[in-house]
Amino acid sequence: MSAPILEARSITKRFGGLTANEDVSLVLPAPVGQVISVIGPNGAGKSTFFKMLSGFLRPSSGQVLLHGQDITGMPPHRIARLGLVRTFQETTIFPDLTAMEHVSLAHQLHREASDLEVVLGAPRAKGDEIRLGESAREILELMELSASADVAARHLPQGLLRLLGIAMGLAARPQVLLLDEPYAGLNPEETNRAVAITRKIAASGVSVLLVEHDMKAVMAISDRIHVLYFGRKIAEGTPEEIRNDPKVIEAYLGQEDEELGL
Ligand SMILES: Nc1ncnc2c1ncn2[C@@H]1O[C@H](COP(=O)(O)OP(=O)(O)OP(=O)(O)O)[C@@H](O)[C@H]1O
Ligand SMILES: [Mg+2]
Structure with a gap:
């Protein structure tokens, strides 16, 4: 088996007394071209996690490896040159x-x-x-x-x-593309189009890491899903496994029904 494209090892991020990410690990397996999603309720720490992967925030502890190289704390432009890019706002x-x-x-x-x-x-x-x-x-x-x-x-x-x-x-020309809520604010037609294009991006040989609240889109597009809840990872699996995971359902209870597409 080849080395993972990207690996987050036990990342923690503290903002003063608030722990936004605690001991979060994620492996983006080779080969390139998969869509891996990170989901979780508002404030779960998804954007913070992405910012640490892409160099916009330094982890309080833990490591980020890109093709086996330690990129923890590197500035975003250097990480971009090594092949990991977060989309422009x-x-x-x-x-x-x-x-x-x-x-x-x-x-x-x-x-x-x-x-x-x-x-x-x-x-x-x-x-x-x-x-x-x-x-x-x-x-x-x-x-x-x-x-x-x-x-x-x-x-x-x-x-x-x-x-x-x-x-x-x-x-x-990244090998890993981080998309944080790329479909937010789009109408259903625009969302469908953007989802189809995201698939094409992955098929062209780019691994896509996606944060998205639109569960219908997430379930349709993801090869694997990781779930954050209060800064911790509570589940990881295929869309089917995640949809049926009691811990995930519990975490989403009290959210809008459609959030998990149940
Ligand atoms: N720069 C910061 N300083 C202090 N607290 C922060 C900072 N950035 C994020 N937080 C806090 O960390 C927690 C996680 O925030 P984050 O933006 O990562 O969540 P999220 O999962 O992306 O949420 P959303 O779904 O609403 O985008 C929140 O409680 C947030 O208020
Ligand atoms: Mg966010």
Whole structure:
């Protein structure tokens, strides 16, 4: 068996007296291309967990390993270069730039030429330009955004802006993509489309780690599900196992009925 792509080992995060994550472990198994979800009621610690994986927060204790390399406490841009990316929030969308320009901008992080080579128009910079242009078109196609390539972001509806945020994350060519509530605020039609695209992203060879409250979407899309409750992991399994797990049902009691899709 090959080494896990990503591994969280007994991560704990304390904010003063509050323990947001306690002893949370998760293994993202090889090969790449699975969708693994992290669910749990509001305040369970899901976003905190993602922020520790992607370098936006440092764990109080525990370790994060990416392809066996210890990345605990590394800054987000270094972790992104090693292949783990958290999607851009909508605040990083520029109203006047087109969809294509957004993906190209995100690509700049990954060009091989130095700034000087770009300024001088060196061969390597030209090569980058062509390669990254092709890559950006490919990503827009995967995200079903080709028709919006030349449309300024301010003219794009919410559902497409969300997809554009994910497209920018993909520009980093990650092996692991972290999506925190990517379908929140989308209408059912937009959600269905975004779920289908998430599947395509995974099929293209990217492991997707998903935090999502839309249980119908989670159950439909996940290969495995991990459940957080008051900062602790209380269950892990296939959608079927999670749906029938008494501890999970208990944790969700008192929530809206539809939350677990029961
Ligand atoms: N920077 C912070 N400082 C202090 N407390 C924090 C901080 N970030 C999160 N918390 C607390 O940690 C707990 C877990 O928060 P977190 O945002 O990880 O939950 P969540 O599972 O993502 O919730 P939601 O489903 O509402 O997004 C909450 O009690 C929250 O108030
Ligand atoms: Mg959250």
